[in-house]
Amino acid sequence: MPLAHDQRGFVLSGIALLLILPAMLLAASLLNMTQIGSESTSLQALTDKVYYTGQDIERVIKQMENNLLPINNNTMGKLAENYRTTTGLLVDIGGVAAYPLWTHVHDTGVNHYAGTKYCKITDVSPGVWRYNFEDLDEELGQDVDWDYNEPRLLVEKLDGSIRITVEEYEGGYHSAVYYSDRQPPLFPWIGNFTDGIGLTTVVENVIQIGAPVYVRDSRGAVQYSTTVQLGRR
Numbered sequence: 001m002p003l004a005h006d007q008r009g010f011v012l013s014g015i016a017l018l019l020i021l022p023a024m025l026l027a028a029s030l031l032n033m034t035q036i037g038s039e040s041t042s043l044q045a046l047t048d049k050v051y052y053t054g055q056d057i058e059r060v061i062k063q064m065e066n067n068l069l070p071i072n073n074n075t076m077g078k079l080a081e082n083y084r085t086t087t088g089l090l091v092d093i094g095g096v097a098a099y100p101l102w103t104h105v106h107d108t109g110v111n112h113y114a115g116t117k118y119c120k121i122t123d124v125s126p127g128v129w130r131y132n133f134e135d136l137d138e139e140l141g142q143d144v145d146w147d148y149n150e151p152r153l154l155v156e157k158l159d160g161s162i163r164i165t166v167e168e169y170e171g172g173y174h175s176a177v178y179y180s181d182r183q184p185p186l187f188p189w190i191g192n193f194t195d196g197i198g199l200t201t202v203v204e205n206v207i208q209i210g211a212p213v214y215v216r217d218s219r220g221a222v223q224y225s226t227t228v229q230l231g232r233r
Contacts, residue, residue, distance in 0.1 A: 047222045053087050054215045054224035061093075061211055061228045068126045071095070071230065076211060083215075094212040099155065099162060100180040103133050106189075107173040110137045120148045127157040135173045135191075151175060151190055157209075158202070165200045166190050179203050 060079065064071055073095030080093040098114035098121055105112070112118035112133055120132045132148035150171040156163045164177070166187060174191035186203065190196030209230050216223040 043221070046217055049087065050089060050215050050217060050222045050224050053083060053089055053091070054213055054226065057083060057091070057093065057213050057215070058226065058228050061213075061230075065230055070123055070126075071211060072123050090216050090218060092212075092214040098131075099206060099209065101131055101153070101155075101164075102178050103135070103151070103175045104178065104185070105135045105137075105173050105175050106191075108135075108137065108140060110140065112137070124154070129155045130167070131155055133175075135171050135175055151177065151196075153177065160206070161202050161204045162206050163200060163202050166196050166198060168197060169193060169195070180207070 057079070061071065061076075064075070069075070076093040076095045080091045083089070083091040083093075098119070100114065101119075102111055102113040104110075112135070114121065114131055118134045118137070122130045122132065124130055131153040133151055133153070134144060134146060134148055135150035136142040136144040138144055147170065149168055150173065151169040152167045154165040154167050156165075164186060166177075169175070169191045170193060172192055174189055174195065176185040176189065177187040178185045182203075186201050187196055187199055190199065210227040211230065212225070212227045214223070214225045
């Protein structure tokens, strides 16, 4: 039976839709592929930026060491700030990691560790530091004076070892000084202003000091972390 005029138009529209639909799907797929490709390119560029920033920070720190420039919390903080401003990335650079020295206060039983608020490390000259400990403790309810001289140790980096000298102990308590978990203590009994002042010991096979570097973008999608080893010259 012949189709009416309006019916023939409906059939043609249906056929046209069947012809157009694959093209629409193909266009949508191509658009999605283009978007994914663009995101991949952007991520690769961000990855390169984070990686090369981290590599450049390592290079600068090693150059600083080779030229005997101070590597400490102050200089590393300024270096990180410069890289944050220049690159727009989040950059953290730690100062020289502390040797694992700690004290045990015989009178109260507390332990105080380098790298905490109870020990202040100061630079004397390249490869020489002072480790200044507190023997009083806030957790015991004591009124801590934060004068950092109980004890004050001079630490000198040698070839694969460090030499430690007790310079002073301006307090009435007695303490022992340890390196990491090694036994016996380096100095078992120092304190009370005069006991053990001037004693010296050498610690062999010490843990290398280093500057930790952490670089990432604001979303944390790409990250770079390493520790720049120092003291190998």
